[in-house]
Amino acid sequence: MLGFSFFRCYNALMNKFPQDFFWGAATSSHQVEGGNIYNDWWQAEEKHQLKEASLSACEHYKLYPQDFAIAKELGHNCHRFSIEWSRIEPREGDFQPQAIQHYRQVIAELKAKGMEPVVTLHHFTNPVWFSEKGGWTNFKLQKYFLRFVEKITAALAAEVKYWITINEPLVYSSHAYLLGAWPPKQCSLWQTAKVTLNLAQTHIKAYRIIHRIYREKGLPGPLVSIAANLQAFEICRPTLKNKLARYLRNKLYNFYFIELLLRKKTLDYIGVNYYSRNLIDTRHWGVRSLLLETCQENHHPLRKNSLGWDIYPHGLYKLLISLKKYNLPVFITENGICTGDDDLRWDYIREHLEETLRAMEEGVRVAGYIYWSLLDNFEWDKGFGPRFGLVHVDYPTQKRSIRESARKLAEVIKSGAII
Numbered sequence: 001m002l003g004f005s006f007f008r009c010y011n012a013l014m015n016k017f018p019q020d021f022f023w024g025a026a027t028s029s030h031q032v033e034g035g036n037i038y039n040d041w042w043q044a045e046e047k048h049q050l051k052e053a054s055l056s057a058c059e060h061y062k063l064y065p066q067d068f069a070i071a072k073e074l075g076h077n078c079h080r081f082s083i084e085w086s087r088i089e090p091r092e093g094d095f096q097p098q099a100i101q102h103y104r105q106v107i108a109e110l111k112a113k114g115m116e117p118v119v120t121l122h123h124f125t126n127p128v129w130f131s132e133k134g135g136w137t138n139f140k141l142q143k144y145f146l147r148f149v150e151k152i153t154a155a156l157a158a159e160v161k162y163w164i165t166i167n168e169p170l171v172y173s174s175h176a177y178l179l180g181a182w183p184p185k186q187c188s189l190w191q192t193a194k195v196t197l198n199l200a201q202t203h204i205k206a207y208r209i210i211h212r213i214y215r216e217k218g219l220p221g222p223l224v225s226i227a228a229n230l231q232a233f234e235i236c237r238p239t240l241k242n243k244l245a246r247y248l249r250n251k252l253y254n255f256y257f258i259e260l261l262l263r264k265k266t267l268d269y270i271g272v273n274y275y276s277r278n279l280i281d282t283r284h285w286g287v288r289s290l291l292l293e294t295c296q297e298n299h300h301p302l303r304k305n306s307l308g309w310d311i312y313p314h315g316l317y318k319l320l321i322s323l324k325k326y327n328l329p330v331f332i333t334e335n336g337i338c339t340g341d342d343d344l345r346w347d348y349i350r351e352h353l354e355e356t357l358r359a360m361e362e363g364v365r366v367a368g369y370i371y372w373s374l375l376d377n378f379e380w381d382k383g384f385g386p387r388f389g390l391v392h393v394d395y396p397t398q399k400r401s402i403r404e405s406a407r408k409l410a411e412v413i414k415s416g417a418i419i
């Protein structure tokens with residue numbers, strides 16, 4: 001009986017998120033700022049290579065103070081955003097002090113509102129001049145990105161503690177170089193492998209640069225990571241092929257990149273972007289089948305977001321548990337849903353928070369939860385259709401309306417408990 005009540009007390013205690021937990025939402029420059037005319041996405045949009053053009057997006061470059069006021073009203077104490085390299089360096093070597101100043105002001109605005117900035121340095125876009133030289137397929141071009149990292153870190157170090165060097169390296173390399181969906185729209189396994197390796201090397205070097213600058217400035221150490229896109233790989237049927245496919249996909253898509261960086265001691269925490277499940281049903285022994293084939297039979301159906309992705313909160317729990325062995329804090333740097341049904345959005349958020357809390361109760365050190373996204377925005381090759389925002393954006397008028405799900409999340413943030 002004693003054991004039981006002790007367990008209950010312990011549980012009651014733990015059924016709450018800690019007081020110093022980070023709560024926030026994320027955006028990325030090209031998806032919200034509008035007018036990013038010097039990057040490779042804008043160029044592809046101009047050439048009609050994509051479904052829709054980002055144009056003025058959410059006009060967040062101008063409207064960020066009002067957007068941050070909304071985030072504050074919703075109780076957020078952190079905010080993730082990205083710095084647009086093509087604004088800082090629109091032409092090779094031509095650094096724009098007023099663009100750097102803009103991001104200084106963004107950070108000052110966040111801090112004034114009590115929100116910790118989480119700064120991403122690469123979120124899928126590149127300056128046109130960089131991509132025209134060969135972009136991430138050329139290892140020699142790392143130096144350009146690293147020079148940008150050096151400049152930005154030197155300018156912002158005093159105000160920033162949390163850095164994300166590269167957002168979803170594998171999603172970027174596969175969409176841009178294997179699936180041909182994103183600029184430069186290539187379909188080559190060889191280029192994909194090169195780009196992936198290049199991004200890993202670049203992170204390692206960027207990590208060291210950022211740390212060196214903090215040391216030189218005598219500042220307390222920063223916390224630097226990537227945002228890794230992790231998927232829950234589940235099998236339809238327990239066949240040997242499926243089990244092998246699950247093993248390989250976990251290794252290759254979820255853990256390989258992280259482990260590479262860990263071996264070089266260049267992750268201070270693990271940034272996790274989690275959205276969905278990948279249901280495996282492999283018919284053949286070939287590499288293609290083992291690595292790519294998904295279930296087409298609608299086995300084990302689940303609720304879906306408006307892009308058809310499975311909603312699978314338990315996958316987050318399982319992944320968090322599997323990260324425990326690395327013994328590093330985990331930061332959920334993205335988790336979210338695009339849907340026209342705001343009740344479903346709230347269910348999605350609540351269930352993912354429940355699974356997060358469970359993992360925390362089992363010893364996973366989760367530092368915070370960042371929802372994707374603060375605003376409805378430009379969802380890359382899918383255009384403006386999918387609506388991920390806590391805040392609805394009416395694009396013709398740029399009017400913001402806070403969704404009910406955002407208010408419910410605000411109550412959780414306030415009390416620390418899931419209602």
Ligand code: GCO
Nearest residue numbers: 028167168171273334372379
């Ligand atoms: C990504 C990015 C975001 C997306 C979000 C929804 O994961 O692709 O980090 O830019 O918009 O994930 O797909």
